[in-house]
Amino acid sequence: MKRAFKVLLGVVAFLALAGGLDLLFPLPPTPRYSPIVLAADGSVLHAYLNPTQKWRMKTELREITPVLRKAILEKEDRWFRWHFGVNPVALVQAAARNLFGTGRTTGASTITMQVARLLEPKERTFGNKLLEMLRATQLELHYSKDEILQLYLNLVPYGGNMEGVKSAALLYFQQTPDYLSLAQTVTLAIIPNRPRGLVLGKNNAAVLQERNRWLKRFGEAGLFPKEEVADALLEPLDVQRHPAPTLAPHLSRRLVRQFPGQAIIRSSLQRSKQARAEDLTLGYVRRLRELGISQAAVLVVNNRTRQVEAYVGSADFRDFGSQGQNDGVVAVRSPGSTLKPFLYALAMDRGLVTPKLLLPDVPTNFQGYRPENFDKRCNGEVTLERALAYSLNIPAVRVLNQLGVPAFTDKLRQAGFRNITRNRARLGLSSILGGCGASLEELTNLYVTLAEGGQYSPLQFTSPPGPLPFKEEELGASSRTKSSGSPSLKERGPGGEAQLISPAAAFLTTDILAQLTRPDLPLGAASSMRLPKVAWKTGTSYGRRDAWSIGYNRQYTIGVWVGNFSGQGSPALTGADVATPLLFDLFNALAYNSPNNWFTPPAALDFRLVCAESGRVPGENCPDQVIDYFLPGVSNGQRCQHQREVLVAADGSSAYCRACAPAAGYRRELFPNLLPEVAAFKEAQGIPYRRLPPHNPQCQRVSGGAERAPTITSPTPNTEYVLNRHEQQQLLLSCTTGNEVRQVHWYVNDRFLRTAAATERVFFRPAPGPLKVSCADDHGRNTDVLVTVTELE
Template sequence: MGWGEGHLKWILLPLLAIAVSWWYFYSLPPTLFATTHSHLLLDRDGKLLSAHIAADGQWRFPELESVPDKFATALVQFEDKRFWQHSGVDFLALARATYDNLREQRVVSGASTLSMQVIRLSRGNPSRTLSEKGVELFRAWRLESRYSKDDILKRYASHAPFGGNVVGLEAAAWRYFARNPEQLSWAESAMLAVLPNNPALIHPGRNRERLLAKRNHLLNKLFTQNILSKLEYDLAIAEPLPEAPHRLPHLAPHLLDTLAAKNPGGQRFRTTLDAGLQQQLNTLAQRSGEQLALEGVQNLAILVLDNRTFEVKAYVGNRPMETQREQGHAIDMIQRPRSSGSTLKPLLFADMMEQGLIVPDSLVADVPVNYSGFTPQNYNRHYHGAVSAREALARSLNIPMVNMLSVRGVEPFLMQLRQLGFSHVQRSARDYGLSLILGGAETSLWDLGVAYANLANRAMQDQQHQQTFWQQGRILQSQPANSSRIATLSTATAWLTLDSLLEVARPGDDGYWEKFSSSRKVAWKTGTSYGQRDAWAIGTTPDYTVGVWVGNANGVGRAGLTGTQSAAPILFNTFSLLPPNRSWFQRPDWQMSQVEVCRDDGYLSNGVCDTKTVSVPLSSHFARITPYHQRIHLDASGQWRVTSECEAVANMQTRNWFVLPPDQADYYQQFHADYQPLPPWREDCHGSDSGQGETLSVVYPQDNTQIYLPRELDGKLGETVFRAVPAHPETLLYWHLDNQFLGTTQTFHQQAVQPTAGKHRLVVVDEAGNRVQTDFEVLITTQ
């Protein structure tokens, strides 16, 4: 029996040792503090911009990366002066506390080390019992074996209570002193070091003398330990205690909301923002927002990007408000898709140059048009007959831009937009139609700002430092710089586009933009959506891109809400807060070629026009021959056109003539007094062959376009209306579709037809034999 008990003892003792060892090694959970944390938004230098309270209602910031020296020194001197020497338990302090407690017959000293206090905090501050003290003691040993002293200090400083709903040193530093813990003085560090011992002392008007006395006692201890000099001590003692807690910074709440929604759980977001600029733009947004509110416009947004690094320098997601629960002030309008207005026009201009379809001087028709029921209008309802592509962009003329998109094609341009990072254009080309370029597309201020920043970055590249990627905007410092999108616009194209945007003017507000005087150059564009629901202004310099959106988050339009009047002033006020331009974009001659184009219309010469030299992108392969110049023959007087059938060749003189189609010429000559229409035919030459088409044009459908046949309410296919313009309305016109005679018209030259789906050819001939043809394709809507 004795032998059995002895063996049992030797069996049980190892098992007990194993159990104790197992408990010791696994006494600490994998995560000490399974608590929720606040979301923090920091600027590029680590300054706090905004914060969210934790889910449990506590201001508990994510764990510190390091503990400031002043606080660490003050804390160790106050709470655990042998912290750096012991292994979790201070046996000298424990013996002293045991003696004091036995002598007083009550608990007067706890002898808890900082390591033991970390264990206590991690267990939710349970009741102080002897068994709990034993658990804290053993787990403190285990804590010291797993973590370094610095790690233990960080966990204490991050989770200690500092009064009210303030947890952790960093939250306390911002709540009580409105700055980072690293910036605290000795007096402030000492106050926070004594506060977790009795957090209730912080309440204003209650126990302030006790808190001051404890702080000063600690400061005196630091002085007697020669940690503080006499001057430092005197200055620290003179510092008052803080009054009521400060409000945490609220400089970029919308960005924090956006990032927090994508990253649940308390995190520390280190951004590329500049706190000083962010504060200035918040003030500007507040002041501008108050003025706009008087006009019934409640919301605005401002975005600033660095064109070289693509870092976001400022992010004002909406008008700053004390309460953001009404009128959409809580919505981050930088990320919200809205109607693009005219802001995509520069990208179409650039795309067509890159494809070799235009040069900046190429003429584009600006006359009333109708595309299967879509009738675009210029902003001021004026027409210019024909304008250069550069002027159409600078004046934001709608009709020329629609005509340009018709030539380029909606589908190819839509693919280009997606390649450039426009994430919200997800519908089909048929759904968008030609209204895509006039605000029919959905875009966000973010996508626009990044696209224009890429355009500026592309324009400033030199031959030795070309980049092949179209880059993404960067908000977080940890975000990679490059994206995987291959750049589709050359440096020359980007430079020519920005050069055309230097003097943008809105139709109807000619010269208004000049009121925004500035010493710096800014290539900029405005936009206004249908119904005056959105006002845009995007501007770029070699250094920065600034984007501004103004409107109502609920989509309600307001009379007078335009890009020029509502958004542009904020744009230029923002630029005034940025450093001045170091230089302007250098002309990239290395990526340009020179071509000779007709001086009047900007197309390649056909041998009968005066030319000038223009620069085009080297890769564009521009090859469009002028359609507007022809050689004519006049009689000896120079007043009448003739041919060899009605005049001797020896008596004829030859001239080169710039001739626009009749519908364009009628408007064009109102703005160009030097435009000379073709001389009339001499009476005896009326029967001659004069048919070069210069006296007749087809307005709709235009050549090489697609048109749609709509369906009526009863589901039946509707008709489309062809329209032609002769030099004289009373001229008799003969209409043919695919070699089938349709009829004649006089005075009112329109034909209502219902062609089948597919490709067709329309031929119109006047009574003098002048002939014009148009090839087009019919698409039938399914709804």
């Protein structure tokens, strides 16, 4: 009992002594390491100088190989595992040698004492030596032997601003310590004692001689097999200092800023894919410079894991003339037409459209907004799949108008579009044509969502388990640095997973985007053997400032942006001409071994027959029918009415309504039931179609009601028009009417102006001031708009 009490008393006294030592002599601050960004396989992608402008890359415990451990301990401190920071036997031996002048003068420093000295460099005096021994004992109390050895290998000098075995391994041998040969490991083990005399790249001959001397000593001591030592002795030493790794500079900078003070950050990038993507992008942009195009950005995402496997923020990070340090992956630009697939998928889920549904593609005034197609042409009516494959603007705006801008932008907000969230109140119909801002990161993940059946999830920029936190091997618990309190890159955006669109709508959209009969297929690509199997969409912003091409297969999604960071446009800058070729090159280079499987229709989809003239469920007068996909219980089941029955006089001169039809002498005929704007387009373009005869002039009843009154397409209601007094500027009057209308009558401020054909464009010079423009058709239906005219000197 007394012995146990004495032991307990001793332990308490020891702990009190240790606590007092910590109080009087706090542990040194944490070493300030060089931030390094790793690839998913653990190789170093990018390294930075530490805050004191030194290369001090942190060596992880797993990188300290048995060969390195044996060589260091044999050379520096063979009793390291047995002493408590200070080796008393070595001290006595060193004191005797120093006192009597026999043997080599030495300080008998253990590895722990060297760590204490490296942490707190001081002048070499007897008093400082005692402090060093005291600090070594303190370190032994707080850290394991492996952790102390790790600190030593992180702090040993290698000349100049290079410290630590990992820094030397990377900068001289371009490998991490765990990939070095025996000869290379011994080379790094012998330099720290003579960092100025044994400088790799300058004194290779001296280093080689010293290396071989130690190799022989290790062999004689039986530390390594004789065969391995013999091979190591034959290994040449022809090394020089290399630059630090600089792959993925944009993402590396982004991660280092995201996790300040963190020594090691493990990214999601695949080293080979990153290097290949950088090389392809740089070579491609060099060929575009003569066209006035200087930059590009690329993002490669693994669809299943959502991990970013390649991240190219610019063609050349070091190209200051072209602002190469800007990050094109996060830059907010006009997305052009790249949002159209998402819009159509949402409209399918609302039951508004199906692939074969015909949409008007004619000049249309949407409450003052008049979109135009990229080629300035209209096609009359087109199927939805053609509208998407040919990236037509007018049908897209029509569908967005029907869906509603808030419904569309709310989905984009859920998909992590930060600029949408900030500017949602100001967005209108132009947002589908690039009127909203988006980044390559946001757009690429939107297409990953399509590839994953409509399931959204944030992109992952770090590999599991993510950036490595500081562990117990770091000095000073109070000085440990935690990762930044700001949200991690993978968490940016308003949430986690969400089902944004149905798998059925995602499949239908993908099926359209995989078609090759389309104008944005690069010239010669269709006949190329290297054309990848992908679904893709291009986009070109207003003024040809941004070219986009984003594509995907089952395994990968790749986003490409091409342009100038200055915002300068170029006549050649279109998604099809300059972005898609790079997209195809990337797919062929990075995803050549992707599985050859393709997307399959989900069970929720079904087929039905639809009228070829409208894309709707066939009605009574639909002899031509085609097969179309639809979503049962969701897709619109309205029956086709592309033709209507009309009562026509026997000689075909006039048509009758039910009120004025005679008892006999007429026949029933079918006429196209066109929208007024489609009829007006056909009339203006001279496109033949079967037009309804004029209504019976003897009819006393106005047919059609107010809902069929003319629609004034110019001037735009509630708009101010500014005319120059010295120029012959005029105001355009135009309208759309039902196809039974032959003439319209124009009035200005309730005064008759003139009569014109229903499709005629009328010009006149108005007086300044408020203006009321009225249009009445030959059936007595009337429409008014109010505008203001201002005249400039």
